[in-house]
Amino acid sequence: MSQAITKEFSVIGKSVPKIDAREKVTGRAKYTGDLKVPGMLIGKILRSPHAHARILNIDTSKAKQLQGVEAVITGKDVPSTFYGISPARYDETILAIEKVLQVGDKVAAVAAVDEETAVKALNLIEVEYEVLPAVLDPLRAMDEEQPQIHPQYERNISVEIHQNFGDVEKALRESHVVRTDYFHGNRATHVPMEPHAAISKWENGKLTIWSSTQSPHYFQYHIARVFGLKMGDVRVIKTFVGGGFGGKLEPSAAEYVGAALAMKTGRPVRIVFDRKEVFFHNRGRHAQHIELTTGVSKEGKILGVHGKYIIDGGSYTSLGIASAYYAGAMLPLIYEFDHFKFDCFRVHTNLPSCAAQRGHGVPQPRFAFESQLDMIAKDLGMDPIAIRKVNARRPNTTTLNDLKVNSCEFTACLDKAKEISGWATKKGKLPTGQGIGIGCGGFLTGAGYPIYRTRLPHASAVIKVSEQGDTVTLYIGAVDIGQGSDTILAQMAAEAIGINYEDVRIMSADTETTPHDFGAYASRQTLMSGHAVKEAGDEIRRQILELAAEMLEANVADIDIDRRVVFVKGSPDKMLAFENVANEFFIRKGPLVGKGSYTPPKLGGKFKGAAVGTSPAYSFAAQISQVEVDEETGQVMVTDVWDVHDCGTVINPSLLHAQVEGALFMGMGEAMYEQVVFDDKGKPLNANLAEYRVPTALDVPHVTSELVDSYEPAGPWGVKEVGEGATLPTMGCYANAIYDAIGVRMYDLPLTPEKVWKAIQGRKKATRG
Amino acid sequence: MIIPEFEYLSPQTLPEACALLAQYGDSAKVLAGGSDLLVKMKDGLMQPAYLVSLKNLDTLKAIRYQERTGVIIGALATHNEVMTNSILQEKYRSVCEAAHSMAADQIRNIGTAGGNLVNAVPSADLPPILIALDAKVRIVGPNGEKTVALEEFFLGPGKTILGNGEILTEIIIPDQPTTGSNYIKFGLRRAGALAVAGVASSVTVSQGTCQDARIVLGAVAPTPLRARQAENVLRGNKISQELIDEAGKVAAEESKPITDIRGSIEYRRNLVNVLTRRSLKAAIEKGHV
Amino acid sequence: MVTVMKKGKLHVVNVTVNGREHAALVKANATLLDLLREELDYTGTKKGCELGDCGACTVLMDGKSVNSCLVLAVEADGRSITTIEGLEKDGKLDRLQEEFINHTAVQCGYCTPGMILSGKALLARNPHPTERDVREAIGGNICRCTGYVRIVKAILAAAEANG
Numbered sequence A: 001m002s003q004a005i006t007k008e009f010s011v012i013g014k015s016v017p018k019i020d021a022r023e024k025v026t027g028r029a030k031y032t033g034d035l036k037v038p039g040m041l042i043g044k045i046l047r048s049p050h051a052h053a054r055i056l057n058i059d060t061s062k063a064k065q066l067q068g069v070e071a072v073i074t075g076k077d078v079p080s081t082f083y084g085i086s087p088a089r090y091d092e093t094i095l096a097i098e099k100v101l102q103v104g105d106k107v108a109a110v111a112a113v114d115e116e117t118a119v120k121a122l123n124l125i126e127v128e129y130e131v132l133p134a135v136l137d138p139l140r141a142m143d144e145e146q147p148q149i150h151p152q153y154e155r156n157i158s159v160e161i162h163q164n165f166g167d168v169e170k171a172l173r174e175s176h177v178v179r180t181d182y183f184h185g186n187r188a189t190h191v192p193m194e195p196h197a198a199i200s201k202w203e204n205g206k207l208t209i210w211s212s213t214q215s216p217h218y219f220q221y222h223i224a225r226v227f228g229l230k231m232g233d234v235r236v237i238k239t240f241v242g243g244g245f246g247g248k249l250e251p252s253a254a255e256y257v258g259a260a261l262a263m264k265t266g267r268p269v270r271i272v273f274d275r276k277e278v279f280f281h282n283r284g285r286h287a288q289h290i291e292l293t294t295g296v297s298k299e300g301k302i303l304g305v306h307g308k309y310i311i312d313g314g315s316y317t318s319l320g321i322a323s324a325y326y327a328g329a330m331l332p333l334i335y336e337f338d339h340f341k342f343d344c345f346r347v348h349t350n351l352p353s354c355a356a357q358r359g360h361g362v363p364q365p366r367f368a369f370e371s372q373l374d375m376i377a378k379d380l381g382m383d384p385i386a387i388r389k390v391n392a393r394r395p396n397t398t399t400l401n402d403l404k405v406n407s408c409e410f411t412a413c414l415d416k417a418k419e420i421s422g423w424a425t426k427k428g429k430l431p432t433g434q435g436i437g438i439g440c441g442g443f444l445t446g447a448g449y450p451i452y453r454t455r456l457p458h459a460s461a462v463i464k465v466s467e468q469g470d471t472v473t474l475y476i477g478a479v480d481i482g483q484g485s486d487t488i489l490a491q492m493a494a495e496a497i498g499i500n501y502e503d504v505r506i507m508s509a510d511t512e513t514t515p516h517d518f519g520a521y522a523s524r525q526t527l528m529s530g531h532a533v534k535e536a537g538d539e540i541r542r543q544i545l546e547l548a549a550e551m552l553e554a555n556v557a558d559i560d561i562d563r564r565v566v567f568v569k570g571s572p573d574k575m576l577a578f579e580n581v582a583n584e585f586f587i588r589k590g591p592l593v594g595k596g597s598y599t600p601p602k603l604g605g606k607f608k609g610a611a612v613g614t615s616p617a618y619s620f621a622a623q624i625s626q627v628e629v630d631e632e633t634g635q636v637m638v639t640d641v642w643d644v645h646d647c648g649t650v651i652n653p654s655l656l657h658a659q660v661e662g663a664l665f666m667g668m669g670e671a672m673y674e675q676v677v678f679d680d681k682g683k684p685l686n687a688n689l690a691e692y693r694v695p696t697a698l699d700v701p702h703v704t705s706e707l708v709d710s711y712e713p714a715g716p717w718g719v720k721e722v723g724e725g726a727t728l729p730t731m732g733c734y735a736n737a738i739y740d741a742i743g744v745r746m747y748d749l750p751l752t753p754e755k756v757w758k759a760i761q762g763r764k765k766a767t768r769g
Numbered sequence B: 001m002i003i004p005e006f007e008y009l010s011p012q013t014l015p016e017a018c019a020l021l022a023q024y025g026d027s028a029k030v031l032a033g034g035s036d037l038l039v040k041m042k043d044g045l046m047q048p049a050y051l052v053s054l055k056n057l058d059t060l061k062a063i064r065y066q067e068r069t070g071v072i073i074g075a076l077a078t079h080n081e082v083m084t085n086s087i088l089q090e091k092y093r094s095v096c097e098a099a100h101s102m103a104a105d106q107i108r109n110i111g112t113a114g115g116n117l118v119n120a121v122p123s124a125d126l127p128p129i130l131i132a133l134d135a136k137v138r139i140v141g142p143n144g145e146k147t148v149a150l151e152e153f154f155l156g157p158g159k160t161i162l163g164n165g166e167i168l169t170e171i172i173i174p175d176q177p178t179t180g181s182n183y184i185k186f187g188l189r190r191a192g193a194l195a196v197a198g199v200a201s202s203v204t205v206s207q208g209t210c211q212d213a214r215i216v217l218g219a220v221a222p223t224p225l226r227a228r229q230a231e232n233v234l235r236g237n238k239i240s241q242e243l244i245d246e247a248g249k250v251a252a253e254e255s256k257p258i259t260d261i262r263g264s265i266e267y268r269r270n271l272v273n274v275l276t277r278r279s280l281k282a283a284i285e286k287g288h289v
Numbered sequence C: 001m002v003t004v005m006k007k008g009k010l011h012v013v014n015v016t017v018n019g020r021e022h023a024a025l026v027k028a029n030a031t032l033l034d035l036l037r038e039e040l041d042y043t044g045t046k047k048g049c050e051l052g053d054c055g056a057c058t059v060l061m062d063g064k065s066v067n068s069c070l071v072l073a074v075e076a077d078g079r080s081i082t083t084i085e086g087l088e089k090d091g092k093l094d095r096l097q098e099e100f101i102n103h104t105a106v107q108c109g110y111c112t113p114g115m116i117l118s119g120k121a122l123l124a125r126n127p128h129p130t131e132r133d134v135r136e137a138i139g140g141n142i143c144r145c146t147g148y149v150r151i152v153k154a155i156l157a158a159a160e161a162n163g
Helices: A021-025 A061-065 A117-124 A170-172 A216-227 A251-265 A275-281 A320-329 A361-380 A386-391 A411-422 A485-497 A527-552 A580-588 A652-670 A730-742 A753-762 B014-029 B038-043 B078-083 B086-091 B093-100 B113-118 B126-130 B228-234 B242-256 B265-286 C034-039 C094-100 C113-123 C131-137 C150-162
Strands: A041-047 A051-059 A069-074 A106-112 A126-131 A157-165 A175-183 A195-203 A206-211 A234-238 A269-272 A288-298 A302-314 A339-348 A435-442 A461-463 A472-476 A504-506 A557-563 A564-567 A571-575 A592-598 A620-632 A635-646 A700-706 B009-010 B029-030 B050-053 B063-066 B070-074 B136-141 B144-149 B155-158 B169-172 B180-187 B196-207 B207-220 C003-005 C010-019 C021-025 C058-061 C063-068 C081-082
Touching: A021 B265, A021 C094, A021 C113, A041 A117, A041 A251, A041 A275, A051 A106, A061 A069, A061 A216, A069 A288, A069 A571, A106 A117, A106 A251, A117 B228, A126 A527, A157 A320, A170 A288, A170 A302, A170 A339, A170 B086, A175 A361, A195 A251, A195 A592, A206 A216, A216 A234, A216 A251, A216 B086, A251 A269, A288 A361, A288 A753, A302 A320, A302 A361, A320 A339, A320 A361, A320 A435, A361 A386, A361 A435, A361 A652, A361 A730, A386 A411, A386 A435, A386 A571, A411 A435, A411 A472, A411 A620, A411 A635, A411 A700, A435 C094, A461 A485, A461 A527, A461 A580, A472 A485, A485 A504, A485 A527, A527 A557, A527 A580, A527 A592, A564 A580, A580 A592, A620 A730, A635 A652, A635 A730, A652 A700, A652 A730, A730 A753, B014 B050, B014 B136, B014 B169, B063 B086, B070 B086, B070 B113, B078 B086, B078 B093, B078 B113, B086 B093, B093 B126, B093 B180, B093 B196, B113 B126, B113 B169, B126 B180, B126 B196, B126 B207, B180 B265, B196 B265, B207 B228, B207 B242, B207 B265, B228 B242, B242 B265, C010 C034, C021 C034, C034 C058, C058 C113, C063 C113, C094 C113, C094 C150, C113 C150, C131 C150
Parallel strands: A041 A269, A206 A234, A302 A339, A472 A504, A635 A700, B009 B050, B029 B050, C010 C081
Antiparallel strands: A041 A106, A051 A126, A069 A106, A157 A339, A175 A288, A195 A206, A195 A269, A288 A302, A435 A620, A461 A472, A461 A592, A557 A564, A564 A571, A620 A635, B009 C003, B063 B070, B070 B169, B136 B144, B136 B169, B180 B196, B196 B207, C010 C021, C058 C063, C058 C081
16 A cells, blocks of 8 residues: 555646746757857768778868868777777777778768768768678577677677576476467667757867757766866756657767867867668667566466577667666566576677667567466466466565565556456457457666766755745756656755745756756656755755744744745744745845755665666556457557556656656557668668658557556655656557457567468467467 | 759749750759659759759649549649549549548648659559549640550659650549549558558449459559459459459459568568458449548 | 759748748758758757658648658748747747647657647648547657657647637
């Protein structure tokens, strides 16, 4: 049961309008590519036409002579420091030094007066390549005869993981049903509507970068490192960001190459990727090839699980080490079991690099697990929801891999999803061609550890009250990329202080003017940045109360603040306006400032990779979908989805449900439509939005998003995660619904009409499940 | 992305336009809506030295009905104009629906009916239904004008019979005895998706017997393909589910699909079978839909 | 008379944007999107794919929605263009803009201008659309954040205001 919440909130829990909505609906919101800095040049990058080749020579002389060209650079003109975002594997450089490792790899760059001149200059650069054999099939990447992509990674192994908890062999021996199935994931990618963009300015030894970024802090850290600058001499300013979904967590060539060109020319340089370059940069979902073995008891209790993975990392490591660990670490989260073995090879191929995408590493394993659990339920003659309830995680438990779960209303999610979807009247009872299925997920609320080793707090905040006391400004490093963190955090500041949402201004995500925060990833900000905001707000509140006690001649303990009224409890006539107290404070003591920071407690076990998956709190979700399958064409129409989430206290219901809707929409795209495909030379065949098909408004199902009552003790006001969790259940949920509809089991994402049709052809005899 | 440079020419009259095209030959391209041409130019697949814009040729924008000729669609009518035109809505709603099945609103306001034919993209949506309705095209060139059956117009992907200096000006759907027509497209998304396969049909049914039928397949051959053997299955026979099923099967055998990222040969043949059956059924039961 | 624009030369194009006449200098290969963003600074019109596949650059040309990335600036000569900046009148938001705010139909905001303009074009031709009509009308506008749920509601709510 959730903890009782006694105090009624004044600001949180309300669907206030987004703080930036007006700027966005009027077109006034400026994204990086909308900005024009005086003297600005346009940068363009020459990209490799080959998947794997040695650069023999680059002749830039003709390009340099073109009028309007201010600089042409190659790998020889820029620092050769290796970078990445997983410190264990720095293996990428600003421009290729010796070899190119994928089609679209960065070879040279130009800064010119306008885009057209820059493009012309690129066409004048002559590159001589020695084309090398390329590794294109991740399942063969480790074979002896395959070329080695990076000198330091033998057999193209990027990371190899072997984790063993309990005694899986014994658990499987003792199981009533053991199944082994093979599942194949797809290379999906984020497709933020705004391509990556940066403007770099180099002035008096100081680098300023306006960027479409999910983390000014990590950008500042890595850019300073690569260029050998003090962090204090690198300023990263987030502009409005047109979506990230994990693809803008690390600096791209827009920043690195742009900064190099700015240093070379002494003029600001703007680089905006075109859509094809976004596909080249990628950092999207790893395609995971999963052999999954699960053993259960007669009653459906999961006894042991063994997952063997090969995952396609692409050209560079990026954040891929973490992705690989996440693929296993989160499997034991939502169901309780004690014996688990996780073997994983992340391999390099000569394809675009893969890294974090919404639900980081977890959606495809969930697809495999949720699919297999349904198959097991069928083997046992159990209802799919019943088998999930037998195994559902309970609150205040610890997973076998030492993840500590506080709040958990997963069973309540299952019950509610069952009820609102009409499961009992539909499961196995719909007409042929129609079906219903369930899938579940759970996700962390902020990673327990930062990406590189540092003792900095994870989030911090400063709140300053204006001298008149009429408004307050929240300074925070948290990053709003559209999900609405600026709004949520402003609501929290208002609630903590005792003022109105409209009174709060926010300055966020600028490494120079706002205090440190790691940024928008791993669903961390509502809890972590929220803690910092609450602490800062509490400090303001305390200072106001103390002064008001003096002014009202009352005890501090007897005074309260609500919506700008400072009053003595029980004596409604004894009150002051917030602005009067705040103004008086400034007169007597100077600036009224509150500050706060948050560091998670020490989390996790001692084994290798134990840090991955740790978090102060976890969300849980059950999703049920209904589908119609056209058996003649294999086309699947998802008609309805019901999502029930356990996400703790809700700060802004509208924004919360919008996150669920958006996350399951992304899950739907990955489940049904999306996959980057390549020709036999490693060239992407659909690096555009015509053939990489994101669902349109006509393709999406009717969505019902509901919550269960929940309170997370580790979160400020009881909050936890929502933004990524709803991506996880969707793929398995659809596969299970398709099975219910037509008795065909799908193992291979995405679930395209042709694959469904072929599976139907392969079906010997339909057996309704 | 940058459109490679070109010289822009904007004639006031059709003869001027033809003269310019004749003068510059292969180095010139006609700019009608541009929704296909500009994409190809941005992608670097085409780099014409001259673009001859037809934007001033207002007479080519109209859709009208002319006694004894039929419905005349100006080549510059946009897809949305075709889709919403009252004459077509009344006489051949199947054509409106084919236009509707294309891309999305923004492109349908730019792209033109003529462009959809002249580009000769195998997956184009208008050619199958227009051929099923026995449409003709009017071609004007330096040596006068001619009217040609649309069926004869396509030579291969991106290739048509248009000669030097020639412009497709009108599409004519003749008055006809057909009783129904229909176009069904299978795309991998409900908007903004090219056809994996498309099937158009027209039928002339009298007292339960199929007097005549035309079946045209899209996206399963280098050009729109008449499924003549499937038509023969129907012609002169009593309409039945079995007959329609047989036509579907035969059409699938006649199709010449290739495997690409949108679908395999095998799958496309299946789609032709399914869509042919569905298209015929709709044409028979719902008229010109 | 044939109008000729030589390669690489600048030419005057007259366009009315949001009721204001502009005479802008462009090259023949400039798109309407380039003209609006780079020359006239209407940066509310977004660049998402540049190939007509995403709808972020949607503007109204003589009242009809078009992808401004696939219209040559010169072809817009003499036409009337409405961009997102033209919807707010005397500090008062258009009903669609208000409903997008009220319904939390905005997340990252990058698709929002194009979305609203597609909604505007729809309501102009069909003041009482069904949900299906709305979904059709925005079928060419990709949103990656919202799953369209609240966008559809916002447009329907704005239509409701039509009485």
